[in-house]
Every structure is written in C-alpha cells, then in structure tokens.
Ligand SMILES: Nc1ncnc2c1ncn2[C@@H]1O[C@H](COP(=O)(O)OP(=O)(O)O)[C@@H](O)[C@H]1O
C-alpha cells in the first residue's frame with residue numbers, strides 16, 4: 121500500500137512536479153501577481169511625485185520647491201563633505217539611541233513577559249510613557265542632563281521605549297506553550313528549550329520590533345537635534361528653515377529619508393526574509 | 406524483573422484548582438491500571454474525561470497530582486529521564502515550523518542524547534517507515550495535515566522509545582487518512598515493540614489497534630470503569646475483517662452502558 125499523498129501538488133512548491141502543466145501555470149500566475157505588484161508600487165511613487173509637482177505649482181517656490189529643484193540642490197550638496205559629516209553625526213546618535221532604547225525595552229519586555237508581577241508593575245509605566253507627549257519628555261531630559269550629546273541620545277531613546285516594550289512583551293506572550301511542552305516531553309534540557317524552541321519563536325518579533333524602533337528613533341533623533349543640538353541633519357534642517365531655504369530643507373530630509381529607507385526596507389527586510397524562509401506566506405512591505 | 410510493569414499508576418487523582426471561590430475541576434478520580442512491556446493499550450473515553458490529563462502526568466509535564474505513577478518502576482517526572490525513553494505524539498503534530506522535518510526529528514534525537522553519528526541512519530529509517538522519505542527537507546507548513554502527523558510519528562519512533570504515549574493523534578484527520586495511519590502505526594509498532602498507551606474517544610479505533618481497552622466514564626471525575634481484552638483478535642487486523650467490526654460494536658455497547666449515550670461527541 122502506497123501512502124503517496126493525494127494532495128502533493130496543492131501543498132508542495134514547484135520543485136517536485138516541475139513537469140506538470142498545472143504547475144507551470146501556477147508559476148506564471150506568481151510572476152503575474154508580482155509584476156502587478158511592481159506596477160502598482162511604481163504608479164504609487166509616480167503619483168506621489170505628481171502630487172508634489174501639483175503642490176509646487178500652486179504654492180510659491182520659496183514654500184514648496186518642485187522636485188527637480190530639490191534634486192538639483194541635493195546633487196550639489198552630496199558633492200560637498202559637509203552634508204556627509206552631518207549624516208555621520210546623526211547616524212552615530214541613531215546607533216546609540218537605538219541601542220539604548222532596544223536594551224531598555226528588551227529588559228522591560230522580557231520581565232513583563234516572564235513575570236505577572238512585573239507585567240502589572242510596569243504596565244502603569246508603559247501607559248504613562250505612551251500618553252506623555254514626546255516633546256515634554258525630551259525637554260525634561262534636556263533640562264535634567266543638559267544640552268549635550270548624552271542628553272540628545274537619551275531624549276531620542278526614551279519616548280520610543282514604551283511602544284517597543286509593548287511589542288517585545290507581546291512577542292514573548294505569544295510563544296507557543298504547546299511546543300515547549302513537546303520539548304519537555306522529549307526531555308530536552310533547559311538550554312535546548314530556550315535556544316531551539318523559544319528563541320526562534322521570539323526572533324521574528326524582535327526583528328520586527330527592531331525595524332519598527334529604528335523607524336521611530338531616526339525621526340526622534342532629527343527632532344532632538346532640531347531642538348537642542350548645533351550639528352547633525354536635524355540641525356541643518358532647522359538652520360535652513362530659519363533661512364527660509366526650503367530647497368535645502370527638503371534636500372536634507374530627502375537624503376536622510378532615502379538612507380533610512382534603504383536600511384529599514386532593503387537591509388533589514390532582506391535579513392527578515394532570509395531568517396524566516398520557512399513561513400509559506402511572506403509578509404510583503 | 407520478568408513481571409515488571411512498563412507503566413503502572415495507582416490511585417491517581419487530579420484536581421485543577423478553581424478560580425476564587427469555586428471548588429476546582431476534578432479531572433481524574435482514583436485511576437489505577439498497569440500496562441505490560443510491549444503491550445498496546447487504548448484508553449477509551451468521552452471528551453473531557455481526563456485522558457490528556459493522564460498522559461500529561463505520565464510524560465512528566467504535569468507533576469501536580471495525587472497517587473503514584475511510575476514507568477519502568479521509577480516514579481514519573483524529571484528523575485525518570487534516564488530510566489526509560491518516552492515519546493509523546495500529540496493530537497496536533499507540534500512540529501517546529503521553522504525547522505525542516507529532518508531537523509525536527511534531529512531535535513528529539515539530540516534531546517534524547519542519541520549520538521549524532523546515528524542521526525542520518527535513524528531519520529532515514531523512520532521517514533521510510535512513515536513513507537515520507539522524499540519530504541525530509543520540507544518545512545512542516547509545506548505538508549498536509551496527515552503528512553505532518555506522520556512526521557510527528559516518525560519523530561516519536563526515531564528515539565526508539567520504550568514507552569510511547571499517543572493522545573488522539575488521528576482525530577484531527579479525515580477518516581481515510583486516519584485509517585492508513587492506524588495501519589501504518591501497527592506495522593511500525595510491530596518492528597519496534599514499544600509499549601503504547603493510546604488515548605482515543607473512537608471505539609472502532611480502539612478495537613482496531615489495541616491488545617486491551619481501558620474504558621473511562623464521563624468527566625468530571627472520570628473513572629476507569631471497564632476493561633476489554635482483545636488479544637484474541639488476531640493480528641494483523643484489517644478494516645474489512647468482520648470480527649474487528651463485530652467486536653467494535655460490542656465495545657460501543659459496553660461504552661454506552663457506562664456513559665449513557667454517545668450524543669455528546
Ligand atoms: N489546565 C487546566 N485547567 C483547568 N481545567 C483543565 C485544564 N486542563 C484540562 N482541564 C479540564 O479537565 C478535564 C479533562 O481534560 P482532558 O484531560 O483534556 O480531557 P480529554 O483529553 O479526555 O478530552 C476537562 O473538563 C478540562 O476542561
């Protein structure tokens with residue numbers, strides 16, 4: 121008696137039954153779907169640009185310069201070292217603020233996920249942190265620590281901690297107890313359970329939280345620079361804003377946006393897809 | 406040691422603590438039985454009578470209970486780890502979705518401290534037994550439910566268990582798939598001769614598979630109420646065999662006489 125499953129083609133990707141016509145049809149459908157996806161994304165970017173041009177046509181050039189003017193300014197700026205120095209300064213602050221925010225959120229999130237008492241205790245903190253306006257937090261930290269780089273990093277990190285903590289906490293709460301029981305029934309030791317059963321389950325949440333956190337942090341760093349620093353991209357934006365030079369403001373913002381999108385979507389997105397290949401339906405960005 | 410039982414439980418009771426004022430839920434009441442080495446025993450009882458609770462106690466997952474339970478003469482729980490090799494097949498496959506079928510089996514082998522030089526040979530063997538030889542490098546979510554459950558059975562036999570606990574492993578599958586898997590299970594059991602404690606609410610399944618059926622009453626406070634010896638029923642058994650069918654009808658009658666009616670499942 122053979123037990124070849126009746127439904128192989130339904131569940132198994134094309135490797136096995138490359139010959140079947142049905143399979144080839146499915147492959148073309150896949151390409152079709154993805155091509156459609158590309159077209160829609162392209163159209164979306166184009167219409168954004170269109171909206172920008174539309175706004176530029178309505179408003180004076182000093183308020184909203186057209187995309188090609190901003191692009192020209194940007195192309196000129198990136199040939200000079202100054203903008204890159206500021207990018208480097210801001211990036212350094214982002215790295216430190218991100219490290220700080222993630223570390224604190226990891227400790228809090230794990231504590232809340234593993235202990236009901238900790239969850240009840242920190243719940244209040246998290247809710248307060250979420251409802252407190254970031255501006256108030258940032259100004260308070262500048263007051264306490266002083267107008268220096270340390271304060272800037274702390275001030276950029278703290279407002280992001282509550283939301284990251286919630287993310288990480290959720291990820292830990294969602295660990296599948298049934299798999300842990302399976303591991304215990306097979307007499308896996310503690311180290312194996314943590315390393316091979318729990319860690320792989322929380323890794324997706326950790327990575328997603330990291331991406332999400334990075335997205336919040338960089339905006340927060342720009343904001344903090346604008347408020348209390350005299351270098352970095354955030355300061356440059358503030359400076360040119362004071363000078364009524366919107367082309368420079370937008371050029372700086374655009375460059376930084378492109379850099380961060382590259383890191384967030386291309387680098388971290390690739391890493392995520394590679395790590396979670398086993399998931400049959402990949403979340404698309 | 407000729408007479409040593411493979412599994413022995415004595416007056417085991419289990420009460421799940423209730424919330425606040427409530428008295429708690431009595432999931433098992435005064436359960437006593439023994440299973441001999443190499444025996445295939447089915448526990449047959451309606452849903453909610455405490456069958457999974459019992460397996461969790463025997464596997465050491467639940468150590469909050471009254472009475473004594475031992476496997477190979479040693480009390481169940483952590484200290485029994487080196488006394489007997491126990492495998493557990495759950496109602497759901499419980500495969501780790503981020504690992505391939507092969508890597509899932511490797512996890513059980515490494516947990517059982519099987520030397521890694523034996524892994525490939527053992528995995529190839531059990532995958533062949535459940536007819537999944539071509540699917541070792543697939544991820545669980547790429548397989549059908551029946552194939553996943555076969556993979557979890559392969560994982561169980563890979564550690565060459567002396568005692569195999571099975572908790573309604575086929576109840577989530579369609580009847581056709583379940584039939585093939587039952588037959589396959591008996592074939593594999595024939596080569597390994599593990600002691601099997603198989604839990605089910607399906608009287609026909611119990612009749613087809615087991616040497617002996619232990620019947621339980623409805624919960625709360627599910628009790629062992631009857632025992633049917635099926636060793637007379639010659640193996641290998643087949644679904645077409647009239648005697649298997651007739652016997653399963655008498656099993657159903659006995660079950661109904663104990664629990665009233667079968668309506669609730
Ligand atoms: N963790 C638990 N807490 C409280 N009650 C439980 C728990 N687990 C099971 N029960 C109850 O104990 C009874 C027996 O459960 P179980 O052993 O799963 O039954 P079966 O496997 O025979 O269907 C059920 O009524 C169930 O509601």
Ligand SMILES: [Mg+2]
Nearest residue numbers: 456457572573
């Ligand atoms: Mg059950």
